[in-house]
Amino acid sequence: MIKNAFIVLGIIFLMSCRDQDTGFQISEEDERLFAAALKNAELANNGFIRCENYVSAWLKHSDPASGLIPRNIDQSKDFWNAKDAAADNYPFMVLTTFFVDQDLFEGKMIEMLNTEKSITSRVRSLPDTYSFSRKGFLNDDIKMGPIIFGTSEYVKDGLLPLTEWLGQSPWSDRMIEMLHDLSAEVGVASEVNQEGFGKASKEEVNGELLQVLSRIYWMTGEKKFLDWAIKIGDHYLLEGHHPTGDLEYLRLRDHGCELVSGLCELYVSVNYAMPDKKNAYQQPLHYMLDRILEVGRNEDGLFYDGINPQSGEIVHDRIADTWGYTLNGYYSVYLIDKKPEYLEAILKLFSNLHKYQNHDWENNSADGYADAIESALNLYNRVPMPKIADWIDGEMQVMWGMQKADGIIEGWHGDGNFARTTIMYNLWKSKGLYVKPWREDLLLGSEKKGDSLLIVLKSAEPWTGKLYFDKQRYKENMKLPINWPRINQFPEWFTVEPDRTYHVVDLENQSVEMPDGNDMKKGINLAMTGKKKIIVY
Template identity: 55%
Template sequence: MRNAKIFISSFILLISLSLSLLAQQKQDLAFAEAVKNGVLVNEGFNRSIKYVNAWTKYADPGTGLIPRNIKESKDYWNAWDAAADNYPYMVLTSSILMPEYLNTTALNMLKTEQNLTSRIGKLPDTYSFTKKGFLNETPDSSQIIFGAAEYMKDGLIPLTEWLGQSPWSDRMLGMLNDLPSLTRIVKEVKDGRFGKSAVVEVNGDLLQVLTRMYWFTGKREYLDWGVEIGDYYLNDERLPTVAMDRLRIRDHGCEIISGLCEVYLATYYSMPEKRNQWQKYIHQMLDRILAIGRNADGLFYDEVNPITGEILSERLADNFGYTFNAYYFVHQIDSKPAYQEALIKALSALNRKYRNHNWEGNADGYADAIEGTLNLYNRVPIPSVKEWLDSEIRVLWAFQKPEGIIEGWHGDGNFARTTLMYCLWKTQGIVPTSWDEQLNIGAVDDNGKLKIAISCKTGWEGLLKFDLPRYKDLMHYPTDYPRINQFQQWFTIDASKKYTIKTANLKPKTVDGAELIKGLPVKVAPGEAVYLTVSKGKD
């Protein structure tokens, strides 16, 4: 009996030791991954800084504004390209990594742009550097509407979701408030490239801006305006899948899908009777696109005829993630399992068949595909998708030239946007208050505990700022629904809660969440690696 007890005790001890070793091994693996993430973050952040510095060299000497591109359109600034797609990500990069640049060069660009390019109230028009005035003698209201809508949705919304109230959010609200002097529902855009798709693009842009500004400001008039546009489309006559013989499920068309679904989501929370009225049309639109708009792997085609079901362009839409955003949150509120299944099917195919896929044939295509996928991975963390993201970011980064320019057009900003999103995933939202090109910061969420690895060859001392629930604290959204151009939330800190910080050879420290949001002081000796564990609650 005694021998049996000794055997049992020894067996229990052996199990305990094995479990302890397994736990230690798991912890080491989490920190090892954090170290790898830190190397990726270092490269990504340095590439983003290089992009900002390179484009700054091409700014017009007289105004300080960046041109539409550095080739055939280097003589002018425009709202829907230079302002919407490039400049905002110079601002966002500098807000994270280059504070002096943000408060001088980036802010001065905004002030100059407002002074020089505002043509109808605060609405901007294209500005020629050589003319030192507007490119067109007579203002074209449809182009001014198009430019303002693109600038707000693609550029100023992402900045506002990251910064909260700022001079950039003020710029957006100024344009939005002046837009009704020209139109409330866009019915014509003079555009030779996209035809009727330009009209639904602009209305889709406005729906996204109006919905988000309704939450941001609390002003009901923005939602009422969005509902006005929603009513225009969500009916038997003008539903995009009923009234259009060409529906782009990619950029310059897919905006209407997301826009209508975003205003639908807002009515779910604020106008349930309107949500009930619209529900069948939202489902009809999304069902039709699933039925005729996908390849065998579940990825969307560029363009289809939703009336006949004909595929007009078999090229795959790099913006597939943007459209699946809408399917995700409509499933969340309406319990539509087929929408979730469609999303999972598409994501599951990426690593198997779409590595190094030729998305649109340029860096912007890769950026959009990676961004949309990252947004969905944030909600549906399929392991193979992580592998695909880590693979494809290298393809995107390979587009950057030694001087820092990517391809020399406004799409270069999207390179930085997606790179920053990727890096913030790898830090779990942590950013340093001062950047050093030798600094490595990586983090991993290990079952609710944040494992952080920091190193710097030359040594570093500063603050690590942890992310807060921006969707709620800055934007006042009712939920963190997936949306175009959002900067994802990973490990977020509740300012009212306590957190425990652990590091080797030091007693655990309990701190307020508000302190972590302001910044945790960290000092790293040259060549040293510091490992931190952050967990919720007191030790």
């Protein structure tokens, strides 16, 4: 943390019409909130520096010839693959550089995408594992199971989160291209359980497709994507493959829990797009969710890794780090049907989460912590219980402590999830605001006060750039009918409306500007003189 001379610039964004009198009175509550915003700024700055170091460290391990990153830096360092390197690591290198290094974002990250498309596409645009030493595919034969699985992972875990933040981009173009080609290879995944996939793999693939298709339908307006999702939904809810009524094993952690939240996302979509289908799904979907609540949780409301939903047997009694991924589905259905048990499931877990401070998430891995913290952040955004904020802050410190001095976290593709969750955390601390150009000495943090936002920026040296505000990305980027909670999204904390006029009060010079939301999204020019110090009351 920077100790030398600094700038403190306090800005209040007043969301209701006020007099343009610049003599704004600072209350004791405002002082407390500005102090909290400064603390937020310090935490977010720490997070972005850690993400920057992670990218720098991983790029040192990229293949000299292709420029692609390996699956892992020790074992599996001779190949790139879609389900790991592309899905879990590379996308969050892209997102990190969006915030901290525009040149790298527009340069090396795009180059890696173009190279990946040109040398790893094997079945039309669908990627296969690429060997650096062979300078070609790792396997001589085409195996569609791994290609289907790798593509579904790349789209859901990697390209979809980028699209949720960036909107239309070269990465969303890659995603849509692969989805069109994937539709020719799989409808309902049933026989993809090949070597290396694991027991629950077809449920994972189908769940990932449900999540992706339920969102991409709205984004593109192409009904083929909704029809594809409905085909999968019918298979599980109407055709004798019910997750809790027919299956003898249901995994409630990742690599299985995708099916539960995927069916819930489809249910939300058909509620708005095809109400008759929603009515057909309602009873079997509620039955699935009710049965999981009955036999799939411990006494504190957290889910087990795996159960036999028919007998009620707990097959794997470890607590799932991805508990929020499943509860996203419950809250989504609650938004539609207002069934109180589904909100109560979240409240029960939140009431007991303090018992799981410094918990052994996924054998004490950074990836386990990343998924548990994301679980909390996404739901806290909807159900803001104050003590959950303290839990998140504490768990972040544990996860950050796992990063090595060279920037590597654990040296495998899960390192990307460290950056993913750190960026989510940083955006919570800034309430979705960011600056360009970013510098390591430039801090930004915010706190809300009703419909207003109190912001603090701090810099050790003079800085000139732009301050950007978040928008309703669920609506503008994804075109969703409502903002239901989704895995790997970046929650919206403070968003500006395009055509609304805002009042910006700069407490340094007691001035007021009145930009509209479009201007604020494009960025407001700021110049900070490095030797000024402003006290915010």
